[in-house]
Amino acid sequence: MRRIGILTGGGDAPGLNAVIRAVVHTAMNNFDVEVLGLRNGFDGLVEPEDVISLSHSKVRGILSHGGTILGAANRGNPFSRKTVVDGKEVISDMSAQALENIERLNLDSLIVVGGDGTLTISKALYDRGAPIVGVPKTIDNDMGGTDVTFGFNTAMRTATEALDKLHTTAESHSRAMILELMGRNAGWIALGAGLASGADAILIPEIPFDLEPVTNRFEERAQNGSNFNIISVAEGSHPKDGKQQFKNDDGLYYGRLGGIGQTIANELNLGSGIDSRCTVLGHLQRGGTPTPYDRWLATLYGAGATRLAMSGKYGMMVNLRGGDIGAISLTDAVEQTPKLVNPDGDLITAARGLGIVFGDE
Ligand code: F6P
Secondary structure, three states: OOEEEEEEOOOOOOOHHHHHHHHHHHHHHHHOOEEEEOOOOOHHHHOOOOOEEEOOHHHOOOOOOOOOOOOOOOOOOOOOEEEEEOOEEEEEOOHHHHHHHHHHOOOOEEEEEEOHHHHHHHHHHHHOOOOEEEEEEOOOOOOOOOOOOEOHHHHHHHHHHHHHHHHHHHHHHOOEEEEEEOOOOOOHHHHHHHHHHOOOEEEOOOOOEOHHHHHHHHHHHHHOOOOOEEEEEEOOOOEOOOOOOEEOOOOOOOOEEOOHHHHHHHHHHHHHOOOEEEEEOHHHHHOOOOOHHHHHHHHHHHHHHHHHHHOOOOOEEEEEEOOEEEEEEHHHHHHOOOOOOOOOOHHHHHHHHOOOEOOOO
């Protein structure tokens, strides 16, 4: 019997379970194939002690659940894996072991669901002979080679709901309410949710900002009777003459973006006398039940990836182009990543036309 493996790498995103479910149903119903789930991203390929045979019953009821039944990990890169030898942490290349395990587990193909980091690793493993098919996932929507990643729509809904809620306090207290949103170096979530909720200012990494045009706009609004303001700010955005801000005090092994929202609040409070508060939405954006759109997209991606795997089209990533599910090589997809907001594109032009300020005016 043929066997497909599946793993979910990187940060979790709503819709991962929908992909797993679609892969299992498509593979078992149409190709009479066994599906093996590897746990915790690439960790489960390097050390596959805990693989799980995924049957129809194992994926029953998971379509609407956030997270991933397989676990995820944004460490565990097989090419530079942290291990402890004689009590000391060392970085080792375990890619050969990962490749051997694909054979040892008798996997004809491996479906890897992930974003930028995970699919870059997948491409490197494919270059060394691994029969990998990729599925693009990330709330950040910054994966190239596809119109949209699953997870983004749900994150945008969560962010929009938060901005809607902040509106009421902004109006009641005549304040500026700032919401700091995820997205790494891309402003898709802040822009999408900002547009959807009628934000007054949107600050994204693709458009370095000054606060002066922002406060000028706020003054104009005050003259027109609007004494409150909503700012949707991406965690990766930065002033024209400054750098991105990282949380360097959380003891983690890699730099995590964060802090720009509070910095802006401080500057507005102290510098401009605009009463301002910052809320950081954080991992709430990655949680919750996936929207119908994300369930739909994740399901189509899972079904498409299974068909690619079954027809031996390795080294490909399933994608969405203009409403159609298709495929692109992992090499091209990775090369086109990160996919950033075009500062001269339609979205920004439309937003500017509505009077939304980006801080570069
Ligand atoms: O890539 C998804 C993402 O949620 C980013 O938006 C964010 O910067 C990062 O992951 C947070 O990572 P972690 O879960 O490791 O804190």
